[in-house]
Amino acid sequence: MGRKSILARLFAMKEAGILFGMLGICVVLSMTTSSFLNRYNLTIVVRQASFVGIVALGQTMVLLTGGIDLSVGFIAGLVGILTTLLMSSFSVAPLLAVPIGLAAGAVFGVVNGLVISRVKVNPFITTLALGEIFAGAIMVITNGYPILNLPSSFSFLGQGQVFGMPMPVIVFLVVGAMLAYILRYTAFGRNIYAIGGNRLAARLVGIRVERVISAVYMLAGFLAALAGILFSSRISTGQPTTGANWGMPCITAAIIGGTSLSGGEGSIVGTILGSLFMAVLANGIVLLDISPYWERIIIGAVVILAVVIDVLRTRGRPRS
Amino acid sequence: MRKVLLCCFMLLFAMACRLEAAEGKKDLRIVFIPKVIHPWYDVVQEGAEYAAAELGKLGYNVDVKFDAPPVADLNEQVKKIESHISSRPDGLAIASIDPAANAQIIDDAIAAGINTIAFDTDSPSSKRPLYVGHNQDEQDGFDLGVVLAEEIGKKGKVAILSGTLTAPNHVGRVAGFKKCMEQYPDIKVVFERPDNDDMQRAVDLTENALQANPDLVGIFGCNASNPIGAARAIKAAGLAGKVTIVGMDDLPEALSLIKEGVITAVKAQKQWEIGYWGVYYMVAMNRGFTIPPYHPTGSKLITSADLK
Structure with missing residues (x-):
């Protein structure tokens, strides 16, 4: 880095693109609309970012190992159903039902991880297939009907606020901080980068690749479960379709945050910014009165743009 | 530099959108x-x-x-x-x-x-x-059941395309239709599969239903797209007029299929x-x-x- 100015160093950071992109959109929205910069709107935007954002944090860990998890959305949905079912049909207290749900999510994740690391099935295929099974389990359990009559104390998780901060946002940021710490300062975290960067080399230096990979998918399952529970609490129902469409957005958030699909590159900060960016974009599309028919084209274009900027920025530079 | 350009581009884009919106105030x-x-x-x-x-x-x-x-x-x-x-x-x-x-x-x-x-x-x-x-979904399913039963002479095998299993209106119509079928001892529901409101899926399912039951005489579609999907499959199989189709909604293609005689009736909201x-x-x-x-x-x- 040498004696570069703070600004130049900021630009050189991997997350710079997404950070400036988001600040840019925020400036534009606050200038062109009267409703963007009010407290209510900012609260809902960060809360919207949190549900898929928490899933995206787990997805980032998986992508860092060079894998992919297409089942996270369905794990979120299935755990949402299981947890709400425990509370409504079996009268289990939320304080007990939530940990059981989280544990179930971790177990689903471990199943993914074991099939991938021990049986050596390609992650794409494994999680695609297991995702179908989780999705099917939701239908078998619910027959398509939502789960109602949840205890009112359960709604605090998704709807409550602490010091004006919505609970899902607090969970999102706390989990993000923990994962950032783990990735940076623990052997487990550095092993994840090592495996994604060069799996063979990682094995040669004695990293227990299978264990790390299983643990990463377990983490992804756990975080998906967390998001599923938070969203069920947000809408006060166990909804069979929860998470069914979270697969792509959570990968998108990680990618525009600078995580590489080929593994070894990316960061938690980038994914948090990526999730916020997607939520601001969705909010902006509504506030600016842009036709809903164009929405997916805009989101797709933004992803391509983000990736292209990243490629241009790193071109000719040795891979770190 | 690129980022500055990008920001300018977004600013212009947003302003353009805003102007457009402001005109129609x-x-x-x-x-x-x-x-x-x-x-x-x-x-x-x-x-x-x-x-x-x-x-x-x-x-x-x-x-x-x-x-x-x-x-x-x-x-x-x-x-x-x-x-x-x-x-x-x-x-x-x-x-x-x-x-x-x-x-x-x-x-x-x-x-x-x-x-x-x-x-x-x-x-x-x-x-x-x-x-x-x-919101009379069950009643709609029931009414269409009566039309279907009369058309097939109150006997034979019928199939249900059940739409999206998580959509309450689809579920309600299917329930109403089945309740209606219970009144006819000689009618048997032999096939019931969800098409997820996807027309192509409805075509595939109808073909499967015909393979499994060559003597099928009636099909019930619980949404706007599946009677059309069923009709396309029935037409392609050369069975138009032999298999009775009833379903929901009056999309233009459904109406022209009714004129052709491939679909018997739809319930239009x-x-x-x-x-x-x-x-x-x-x-x-x-x-x-x-x-x-x-x-x-x-x-x-x-x-x-x-x-x-």
Whole structure:
């Protein structure tokens, strides 16, 4: 880095693109609309970012190992159903039902991880297939009907606020901080980068690749479960379709945050910014009165743009 | 440099959008949020815009906007609704993806002081002051069952295309149809598979049903796309007129298939009326007028006799 100015160093950071992109959109929205910069709107935007954002944090860990998890959305949905079912049909207290749900999510994740690391099935295929099974389990359990009559104390998780901060946002940021710490300062975290960067080399230096990979998918399952529970609490129902469409957005958030699909590159900060960016974009599309028919084209274009900027920025530079 | 260019580009883009929006500035701004982008809602929109034009002549400037999530996903719809609450429209009409799960977000909108109503699919457990739409799903399924039974001489094997298993209106129609079939001891339901409101899937399923049951005499479709899908498969198999098809909604292709005699009957919801009355009621709420709690728009049976 040498004696570069703070600004130049900021630009050189991997997350710079997404950070400036988001600040840019925020400036534009606050200038062109009267409703963007009010407290209510900012609260809902960060809360919207949190549900898929928490899933995206787990997805980032998986992508860092060079894998992919297409089942996270369905794990979120299935755990949402299981947890709400425990509370409504079996009268289990939320304080007990939530940990059981989280544990179930971790177990689903471990199943993914074991099939991938021990049986050596390609992650794409494994999680695609297991995702179908989780999705099917939701239908078998619910027959398509939502789960109602949840205890009112359960709604605090998704709807409550602490010091004006919505609970899902607090969970999102706390989990993000923990994962950032783990990735940076623990052997487990550095092993994840090592495996994604060069799996063979990682094995040669004695990293227990299978264990790390299983643990990463377990983490992804756990975080998906967390998001599923938070969203069920947000809408006060166990909804069979929860998470069914979270697969792509959570990968998108990680990618525009600078995580590489080929593994070894990316960061938690980038994914948090990526999730916020997607939520601001969705909010902006509504506030600016842009036709809903164009929405997916805009989101797709933004992803391509983000990736292209990243490629241009790193071109000719040795891979770190 | 690139980032600066990018920012400039976005700024220009946003301003362009804003200018476009500002040109159409109206006195009352009304937003409809359907479940998903679907041609069915285009007819609701036509009705809503007709009402806005009528009100325009009376001196009320009403701007009607439809903003649907690209997929029928509650999370996406909640995002849309929350963002619209931020923009503070004068009227907000919400079609519930799930009657129970949407209650919370409808109540949020009402708590934020927005005039909010339910349209298309109701959310009875919410605090919405009014529901405009048609919710006799079981009855529709039952009525279509009667038409089908009469047409096939009250005996034989029939198939059900059950739509989306998580859509309460599809589930209700299937339940009504099955209840009707119980009255006919000689009719057997031999096939029941979900098509997820996907026309191609409905074609495939109908072909499968015919393979498994060559003596099939009737098909019931519980949404707008599956009677059309079934009809395409029946036509391709050269069985038009031999297998009776009944289903929901009057999309243009379904109507031309009725004229051709491939589909026997559809139950059409009067969704144009839903849009039309929805706008009037939301304007009335803004003017402080009394509104009813429920406006049933009903449905009607359409057969080839109605299309002459």
